[in-house]
Amino acid sequence: MKHMLVFAGLLAVVAVSQADVTAEDQFKVEEDSIARVLAQKLIQNKYLVEGQDVVVRYSLFNVGSAAALNVRVQEAGFGAGDFDIVAGKADFTLDRLAPGANASHTLVVRPLKYGYYNFTAATVSYLDSETASEPTVGFTSEPGEGGIVAFRDYNKKFSSHLLDWLVFAVMTLPSLGIPFALWYSSKSKYDAVIAEKRADAGKKRE
Amino acid sequence: MAQVCLFYFSESNFFNMNMVHILLIFGLIGASLASDACQNPQIKAESYTSQDATIVTNIAYIATFSLTCANGVTGVSLYAAIGDRLVPVARSADGATYQVSWTEEVAKATTGDHAIGLYDDVGYAAVRKAQRSDEPISSVKPMATIIINHPVSRV
Numbered sequence: 001m002k003h004m005l006v007f008a009g010l011l012a013v014v015a016v017s018q019a020d021v022t023a024e025d026q027f028k029v030e031e032d033s034i035a036r037v038l039a040q041k042l043i044q045n046k047y048l049v050e051g052q053d054v055v056v057r058y059s060l061f062n063v064g065s066a067a068a069l070n071v072r073v074q075e076a077g078f079g080a081g082d083f084d085i086v087a088g089k090a091d092f093t094l095d096r097l098a099p100g101a102n103a104s105h106t107l108v109v110r111p112l113k114y115g116y117y118n119f120t121a122a123t124v125s126y127l128d129s130e131t132a133s134e135p136t137v138g139f140t141s142e143p144g145e146g147g148i149v150a151f152r153d154y155n156k157k158f159s160s161h162l163l164d165w166l167v168f169a170v171m172t173l174p175s176l177g178i179p180f181a182l183w184y185s186s187k188s189k190y191d192a193v194i195a196e197k198r199a200d201a202g203k204k205r206e
Numbered sequence: 207m208a209q210v211c212l213f214y215f216s217e218s219n220f221f222n223m224n225m226v227h228i229l230l231i232f233g234l235i236g237a238s239l240a241s242d243a244c245q246n247p248q249i250k251a252e253s254y255t256s257q258d259a260t261i262v263t264n265i266a267y268i269a270t271f272s273l274t275c276a277n278g279v280t281g282v283s284l285y286a287a288i289g290d291r292l293v294p295v296a297r298s299a300d301g302a303t304y305q306v307s308w309t310e311e312v313a314k315a316t317t318g319d320h321a322i323g324l325y326d327d328v329g330y331a332a333v334r335k336a337q338r339s340d341e342p343i344s345s346v347k348p349m350a351t352i353i354i355n356h357p358v359s360r361v
Binding site for chain 1: 264293
């Protein structure tokens with residue numbers, strides 16, 4: 001029995017050490033140099049407002065040891081019915097991204113409707129070495145769901161309201177103007193009476 | 207190209223190689239390099255900057271342009287000097303238009319003209335050499351320059 005236990009124990013140790021070796025093999029870094037591109041898609045807005053600019057920034061990082069060739073990013077998330085592409089290209093290619101280098105690309109769109117919108121990932125494809133025959137395909141990060149505010153609500157909160165102030169000034173004119181007019185008319189009559197009395201007193205002294 | 211050179215150097219007739227062969231080889235190398243370079247580049251550019259600084263956290267500067275070469279070369283890889291770095295210029299899916307873009311935080315964004323130098327592969331190598339000897343990028347003459355004007359950031 002004891003021998004069986006010792007034997008079983010030895011087997012277990014050997015098995016565990018073998019398992020360690022295979023785990024190492026699984027996680028061993030490739031010896032050949034290949035490119036690995038990480039892509040980040042960020043929406044650089046404080047507020048998402050209907051009809052106003054939304055700045056989308058794509059950052060590409062090559063964390064591999066070889067240059068990535070023909071890095072193509074295709075953005076299909078801003079459809080023609082929901083967004084207007086104001087500036088920038090939604091489908092672009094970088095000929096070469098050196099190892100350890102990064103690049104960024106900007107797109108400006110305007111939402112045509114308000115409401116909740118799910119900003120999804122764009123696809124990235126690249127050749128991970130000069131000898132690669134098929135492109136490696138991946139996705140950028142996803143910004144997630146964003147609430148696009150209606151322009152009317154945004155304007156109510158943030159515009160300078162010049163026209164509203166002008167209208168207010170015009171509306172306050174009667175409540176200031178009428179008392180002033182009454183006072184002025186009585187003041188001018190009183191001034192006239194005083195001037196007459198002074199003139200009479202002057203004449204009497206002579 | 208490499209195969210031709212190897213053939214000439216590996217054969218035993220190396221010592222019989224005369225000036226004509228050498229000139230031919232160098233001529234071919236020279237021609238292949240020269241034909242990749244863009245002669246007399248013409249640039250047609252459009253630029254856009256986001257001007258509403260209340261809504262965005264970073265101002266976007268975007269210039270899209272098309273490049274025509276006098277010698278008809280297309281598909282030229284370009285690099286743009288943004289700040290003190292050279293970044294690769296993005297090309298559209300059909301290869302006809304290029305885009306240079308970057309973003310700046312609203313507080314750091316500057317108004318006015320921003321001149322961006324464009325370099326091809328030869329220029330890129332020259333800039334890397336200049337950077338290694340601690341010279342500024344502006345010491346290398348760019349192939350072309352585009353100007354992005356940012357009028358105002360309305361806060």
